Amino acid sequence: MEVVASAPGKVLMTGGYLILERPNAGIVLSTNARFYAVVKPIYEDVKPESWAWSWIDVKLTSPQLSRESMYKLSRKHLTLQCVSSSESRNPFVENAIQYTVAAAHATFDKNKKDALDKLLLQGLDITILGCNDFYSYRNQIEALGLPLTPEALATLLPFTSITFNSEESNGGNCKPEVAKTGLGSSAAMTTAVVAALLHYLGVVNLSTSSEDPHQQNKNSMDLDIVHMIAQSAHCIAQGKVGSGFDVSSGVYGSQRYVRFSPEVLSAAQAAVEGIPLEEVIQNILNGKWDHERTEFSLPPLMTLLLGEPGTGGSSTPSMVGAVKKWQKADPEKSQETWRKLAEANSELETQLNMLRKLAKEHWDAYKCVIDSCSRLKPAKWMEGVIEPIKETVVKALLNARNAMLEIRNQMRTMGEAAGIPIEPESQTQLLDATMDMEGVLLAGVPGAGGFDAVFAVTLGDSSGNVTNAWSSHNVLALLVREDPQGVCLESGDPRCREITSAVSSVNIK
Ligand SMILES: Nc1ncnc2c1ncn2[C@@H]1O[C@H](COP(=O)(O)OP(=O)(O)OP(=O)(O)O)[C@@H](O)[C@H]1O
């Protein structure tokens, strides 16, 4: 009866800030770092007396934060009350629970509602687990005396405890509660919980990642429901309507994204003022969701790398606040910068799409160019290239680099004007040095920028050079890579799987 669903973390490669306003697009890559939600009943059977209960028991466990909370869910109002200490509240999961149960009520007929009631009376036991890549383990690695390398990271047990940022570093409200790497733990967590609960309650029927693409297409309506519910729950929990690229990539995987109109969530915001949840969910499910999603993934033989510069991360809301303030204070200059940024974002997208097309239509030439560029500094990529098709590939690579340089340039301009470190000086030096290395196509700050992370896209086998160079600059290369897959159903608790694979690898040795 146990249901396990997972959703990926994300890297916003282009479109930070601009993506907040339609019709600007952003390119978001989903990753192999996943958040898992395990849902099962608390009680094996429904006791006869429980039919008279007004409340459903809900238990939420977050082993990585050593938190366990008990809640009561009202059978009549579908609202949740925490009955353990308020310190252990988790607004993302709380909203996810209320919204998914309300979605079941809003969409089920009488028969299904009776079965739902019975299932809910068995209680909901929910466990949430995020891959290590979502969190910073720099302090633990340093404390263990290990070098700052991906190999040292790989020695940590899966789902290791999370470090909290210290109170004093959090004082200026510029650092988040937990030391994170910027992969969007809250969006992946909300998406995984919503998906697991909707599947457990029978609102949707999700497929496992291994199932064939036809089956996955059949599930696209189910994914849309997961998206609408997860997006609404995430916004309400955050207390703000962001662009939603993180939830969208959590559900559908890597993509080119244009945001939804914020009005679609006005019903959910009104719920805070007392409209019954079931009605709110009806509104959300029937709303005019006008976001755009186009398939996108990195061209073949390219690798996404992420590095953690090690300062505990930045708070996205305060960075967004500063940019909005600047837009108001200097509309002319800010519009000019945004126009240039939008152009550069679109140019990078065009070049990467062109490279994907070239790989498809001229694989041998494409592979040959990537292999040779992976061993050369960018300034030498064009040397000795005579064949026209290879020249076209190298030109597209160089155009992609130039677009990235322009994106970084405009992001820095925006940061300076808004008075926030979007590409901090320390990052600029690191990114310049990285972009000058053999086989590096691009490097930048993902999403809102700041101190969360840096990313690079490398060609062929050159990623090892970058991770070594980063280690010597005190930047910890993470183990995370691009994986275009969105939400999916898992075959079991990931902790059992990790143990099984650890045991079998010990046996093999
Ligand atoms: N394993 C976990 N168990 C319980 N709660 C978690 C867990 N991981 C993250 N959270 C919650 O999610 C919050 C992180 O959300 P926040 O939006 O600040 O970061 P994020 O989603 O990683 O942001 P960003 O998109 O900038 O990377 C934490 O404050 C914590 O409450």
Ligand SMILES: C[C@@](O)(CCOP(=O)(O)O)CC(=O)O
């Ligand atoms: C600044 C913004 O455009 C991107 C934030 O990205 P991230 O959370 O830093 O990956 C905000 C948003 O899109 O909601």
